[in-house]
Amino acid sequence: MAAANFNATPSKSSYDVVIIGGAMYGSSVAWFLTDNPDFDGSILVIERDPSYEKSATAHTNSCIRQQFSNPLNVKISQFGAKFIDNLKEFMGNDSRVPDLSIQSYGYMYLADNTAFADQLRSAQQVQLAAGAATQLMTPEEISAAYPFYYVDDIELGSINLVDEGYWDGGTVFDWWRRSARERGVEYVAGEVVSMSKSANGTRVETVTLANGAVIACGKVVNATGPRGAMTAKMAGIGIPIEPRKRFTWIFSAEQPLDRDLPLTIDPSGVHFRQDGPKTYLAGGHADHDPAVDFDDFTMDHSLWQDKIWPTIATRIPQFEAIKVVTEWAGHYDYNTLDQNAILGPHSEVENFFFVNGFSGHGLQQSPAMGRGTAEMLTYGEYRTLDLSPFGYDRIAKNTPFSETAII
Structure with missing residues (x-):
């Protein structure tokens, strides 16, 4: 930038x-x-x-989703998707403006208990009513579409492959x-x-x-x-409002996946997704999540070793051998x-x-x-x-x- x-x-x-x-x-x-x-x-x-x-x-991390539980948030993201996909038109068809599109590999929410699964079912009804294309998936359906996931502990998945994923x-x-x-x-x-x-x-x-x-x-x-x-x-x-620290890692895998990795929200709260053709992105925060100083962007290296990497390797066994390429800390403007x-x-x-x-x-x-x-x-x-x-x-x-x- x-x-x-x-x-x-x-x-x-x-x-x-x-x-x-x-x-x-x-x-x-x-x-x-x-x-x-x-x-x-x-x-x-x-x-x-x-x-x-x-x-x-x-x-x-520049992503967009329609998988919200409140219909107003769904509609807000739908306009966001429309704006991204039609940026040049919104900019008066200025020839200098590039054509953008959303890499719609979707968000994959994974529920490991009945209460969270019911929450996904309820949210899907809101999303469908607002015109979103959210699909619920059984563990068997998840394995068929994305065989790299470990799903023995999963009750339900939720994904939307339309206007949901990464954007510039x-x-x-x-x-x-x-x-x-x-x-x-x-x-x-x-x-x-x-x-x-x-x-x-x-x-x-x-x-x-x-x-x-x-x-x-x-x-x-x-x-x-x-x-x-x-x-x-x-x-x-x-x-x-207070600054809360959020950590991001870009990593490569010794055995890359054979298809795009959706932005996966693990039940632990750790999330990870496709980044480049051969790289992936992971994000998360420490269990203790206090307000931080405005200028505090120090990485917590133990967080990767103790929480993020083990979570990724458990959910995607193929990612047991991965290497961090780059990492950074940013801030949420967190509404408590x-x-x-x-x-x-x-x-x-x-x-x-x-x-x-x-x-x-x-x-x-x-x-x-x-x-x-x-x-x-x-x-x-x-x-x-x-x-x-x-x-x-x-x-x-x-x-x-x-x-x-x-x-």
């Missing part, structure tokens, strides 16, 4: 929309605002790290950012360190950068990923209430908008959530998908959004 060349000081002292955070979500919201014919305001995006080296966007999130991000800038969105390199509010506390009036620049704003969008709670605190708002997004305006600070808390499914949801946020900023309401169930009200009331399919 190439570093961007941003100025350090905004060209103006006031903007209609100030977006704090210029990675996947900041750029999605900015681009969808420029793509809305009813929005004609000025937009400033403030990004603290134009290299994006430590952003959640840079450390993503980096390219979509690059084009959102590039196109937004070409359409007049201003990006600056800087860090917001404080905000001032109106006398009655109902509006953010200015944001101040570390270099001293003070910018007046009509609306403020919090798109700062794992730092979302810190950004909200500047406006006197508390949200249950319900592991789902916080979206839309605050209930009291009316011009402060959230795009936070995606807890690992942010990249795949970025087209629909960016579009919806742009609608809310423009019209004061959602015009396509009704995303109001993700609103701040549920945070204030401590009422979780219901979604059981969390990885």
